Each structure stands twice: as structure tokens, then as C-alpha cells.
Amino acid sequence: MRTVATEDRMFVVSDLHLGNPSSTARARLVSFLDHALKEGASLCINGDGFDLAQTRFPRLASDTPPVMAGLHRLLHADLRVYYIVGNHDILLEQFLSDFVFSQISPFLNVHSGDHRIRVEHGHIYDPWFSYSPTSYQRATRLAGYLVFAIPDIYRWWDRVGTTVDHWNSRRHARDGSTDPGAGTRYHRAANDLLQRGFDTVIFGHTHAAETVGMPIGTYINCGNWLRGNTYVDINHGAATLCSWQD
Amino acid sequence: MTGGASRPGPGRSPLERMATAGRRVQGDAVTRHADPGELIVAQGDDDANMFIIQSGGVEVRRHVGEQVVVLGRLQRGDFFGEMSLLESQPRTADVVAIEPTVLVELSAGALLFRIRRDPTLAVEMLQKLSGRIRNLNAALADVAGGSNSLLVHDDI
Numbered sequence: 001m002r003t004v005a006t007e008d009r010m011f012v013v014s015d016l017h018l019g020n021p022s023s024t025a026r027a028r029l030v031s032f033l034d035h036a037l038k039e040g041a042s043l044c045i046n047g048d049g050f051d052l053a054q055t056r057f058p059r060l061a062s063d064t065p066p067v068m069a070g071l072h073r074l075l076h077a078d079l080r081v082y083y084i085v086g087n088h089d090i091l092l093e094q095f096l097s098d099f100v101f102s103q104i105s106p107f108l109n110v111h112s113g114d115h116r117i118r119v120e121h122g123h124i125y126d127p128w129f130s131y132s133p134t135s136y137q138r139a140t141r142l143a144g145y146l147v148f149a150i151p152d153i154y155r156w157w158d159r160v161g162t163t164v165d166h167w168n169s170r171r172h173a174r175d176g177s178t179d180p181g182a183g184t185r186y187h188r189a190a191n192d193l194l195q196r197g198f199d200t201v202i203f204g205h206t207h208a209a210e211t212v213g214m215p216i217g218t219y220i221n222c223g224n225w226l227r228g229n230t231y232v233d234i235n236h237g238a239a240t241l242c243s244w245q246d
Numbered sequence: 247m248t249g250g251a252s253r254p255g256p257g258r259s260p261l262e263r264m265a266t267a268g269r270r271v272q273g274d275a276v277t278r279h280a281d282p283g284e285l286i287v288a289q290g291d292d293d294a295n296m297f298i299i300q301s302g303g304v305e306v307r308r309h310v311g312e313q314v315v316v317l318g319r320l321q322r323g324d325f326f327g328e329m330s331l332l333e334s335q336p337r338t339a340d341v342v343a344i345e346p347t348v349l350v351e352l353s354a355g356a357l358l359f360r361i362r363r364d365p366t367l368a369v370e371m372l373q374k375l376s377g378r379i380r381n382l383n384a385a386l387a388d389v390a391g392g393s394n395s396l397l398v399h400d401d402i
Contacts, residue, residue: 001369001373003369003370003373106366106369107366109323116322124365189363189364192363193364193366195277195350196323196350196367197298197299197300197321197323197324216300
């Protein structure tokens with residue numbers, strides 16, 4: 001398992017959910033990959049790039065080829081394509097290693113300039129996932145039928161998740177189990193990692209793009225491409241949350 | 247060692263010391279600051295906490311007879327002291343700060359909580375320990391120089 005990469009310039013995208021009926025990532029992603037090629041940036045897909053939990057095969061079959069072609073163009077230009085496994089694509093872990101990706105891992109420690117950056121999908125810090133991964137995966141598959149009927153249900157789900165997370169963090173602060181201001185589970189997980197000598201921690205999973213200044217570093221969530229268009233630009237160690245406008 | 251804001255000490259009240267111990271058990275960080283040249287752990291000592299380097303750097307030195315052998319230098323993100331923590335054995339080397347250094351100190355109980363909250367720490371520890379075994383095997387093979395005198399018998 002290789003978990004270290006050295007890159008001067010890298011783009012990080014997350015939660016493409018290719019194959020999911022709700023995903024509108026394909027068209028934007030193809031032009032974004034051309035942009036990465038033009039900028040000479042390697043690419044990191046930070047989990048849930050392909051959606052096996054809620055996929056429809058015809059959709060997966062139509063989404064995948066143009067994206068793979070774009071990834072091949074990056075590789076032919078001597079850039080790297082990293083893939084971090086998320087909760088919607090755990091089953092692909094073995095399979096993807098035979099694909100185009102330079103490196104597949106559960107997390108990536110990126111050395112860029114004189115900075116150390118942790119890139120990780122972040123689902124292991126999701127309280128619902130960590131409580132019972134099996135039940136979570138089953139619920140995800142069941143929810144896939146709902147997504148098939150109402151694609152926009154994902155927006156509602158993301159809002160509920162964010163609201164519950166903030167509500168829980170306030171409750172934990174009130175009952176004294178966490179320090180006031182410690183933030184959500186993801187903020188606390190990022191803080192634990194920053195204490196281990198990282199300058200920046202990048203998660204995905206929540207679909208909610210944000211940049212948060214922590215006591216000893218920065219936490220960035222790179223959002224999603226299911227319906228969104230945010231990514232993190234790592235440029236000689238400086239990590240910035242950006243929006244891609246075609 | 248200086249300046250650790252949450253460091254237990256004689257000047258602190260029992261309640262403050264209990265609060266510090268509680269944070270350790272929960273895996274929360276107890277940070278320590280070390281100045282250049284400061285001895286952080288001493289060879290032969292019985293204390294068994296491990297340290298993660300948050301910033302700065304340290305040198306690992308081992309006393310062999312009259313000589314001091316430098317085993318290596320560690321930078322931020324690296325850790326040390328895990329052998330004493332895992333095996334409850336005395337320290338096998340000195341660790342000395344070579345620049346202003348901030349450390350996260352973990353006891354055995356805190357490590358378990360920490361790994362529960364941050365499982366990737368366990369993966370990175372295993373990666374480093376595996377790398378050290380690989381290097382030791384290579385060194386052993388070099389010393390053996392093709393002879394069978396240093397064959398390792400693995401009972402597993």
C-alpha cells in the first residue's frame with residue numbers, strides 16, 4: 001500500500017459518483033480534465049469517483065469512457081492520477097488497480113513544496129458509517145432506488161446530513177464531551193490529523209465544500225461533482241478551494 | 247522539557263492533573279515543547295509513552311559501550327517511543343531535539359482511543375515498523391555476506 005505522493009501541482013476532486021443517476025459530473029469533468037492537462041496538474045479523485053452502491057449500469061457505461069479518456073491524456077502527459085477509495089466504491093479497490101490510476105490507496109500523504117497535506121475521503125469519521133458499516137452500506141443501496149426515482153433527493157440528504165452534524169456538535173459541546181468550538185466530527189478528525197504534523201487536511205464525503213481555519217492548520221472539504229463543481233488546487237503546498245467554471 | 251501547556255507538574259492542582267489524565271485517556275493531544283539539545287527520552291528509562299512529532303526534528307542516539315551511535319533523524323509526522331509503549335520495555339535509545347520541536351505525547355490507553363478516532367495512525371505505524379524490519383533484514387543479509395551464519399529462524 002503506497003500512501004505517499006510528491007506533487008508540486010495537483011487538483012483534488014471528490015464524490016463524482018459516476019454511474020449514479022443523480023450525477024451530472026461527466027460533461028463538466030471532461031473539460032476540467034482538459035484544464036488539468038493544460039495547467040500541468042496531477043489529479044487526485046478523493047473517493048466515490050465511481051458509484052457502485054447506487055449505480056445503473058447503462059449510466060456507468062455512458063459516463064465512464066469519456067472520463068477514462070481524459071485520465072489517459074493526463075497519464076500520457078506524464079502527470080499522475082491518484083484514486084482514494086470512498087464508501088461508494090470500496091468494492092472497486094482491487095479492480096481499479098488494473099485500471100489507469102497511478103496509485104490507489106485509502107488515504108494519501110502529499111508532499112508539496114515544504115507542506116504535508118493529508119487527502120482522505122473521510123467516510124470513516126461519519127458517525128453513521130462508523131457505527132455500523134454494513135448497515136450503512138445496505139441503507140445506501142436501498143436509498144439508491146429513491147435516488148433513481150427522485151435524483152434531486154441528494155440535495156435534501158446533504159442538507160440533512162450537514163444540519164444533523166452541526167446539531168450533534170452543539171449538543172456534545174453543551175454536555176461537555178467535546179470542547180466548545182471543536183466543530184463537527186470531521187473538524188475534530190481533521191484536528192487530530194493536523195496534530196500529527198500535517199499543514200492541511202482535505203476530506204470529501206459530506207458533499208459540503210468548506211475551508212476552515214483550525215488552531216494548527218487548515219481543513220478543506222472539496223465538496224462534490226454530483227451536482228457541484230468544486231475542487232482543491234494544490235500549488236507548491238498552498239491548497240485553495242476553487243470552483244470550476246467551464 | 248519546557249512549556250507544555252497541559253503538562254502535569256507539582257504546581258498544578260489535583261483537579262487539573264485529573265483533567266489532563268482524562269484528556270490522555272480520550273486520546274486528546276498532550277503537547278510538549280522541546281528546545282534544541284534537550285533530551286526527550288533517555289536510553290534505559292522505564293517510561294512508556296510514545297511521541298508524534300508535530301513540528302521540528304529529533305535525533306535518535308544509542309550508547310554502545312563508550313560510543314554514541316546516531317541511528318537516525320526524525321522529522322514532523324514521524325513518531326518514536328512506540329517500542330517501549332508496545333512492549334513495556336526500557337527505552338533502547340536517547341532521543342534529542344535538534345531544533346525547536348513540538349510533540350504529541352500518547353500513553354498506551356490514549357493510543358487505543360486515538361486509533362479508534364484516527365485509524366490511519368495505526369496504518370502509518372505499521373508501515374513504518376514494516377519498513378524498519380525490511381531495513382534490518384537487508385542489513386542482516388549484508389552482514390551475513392552470503393554465509394549462513396546469520397540465518398533468522400522464524401517460528402511463525
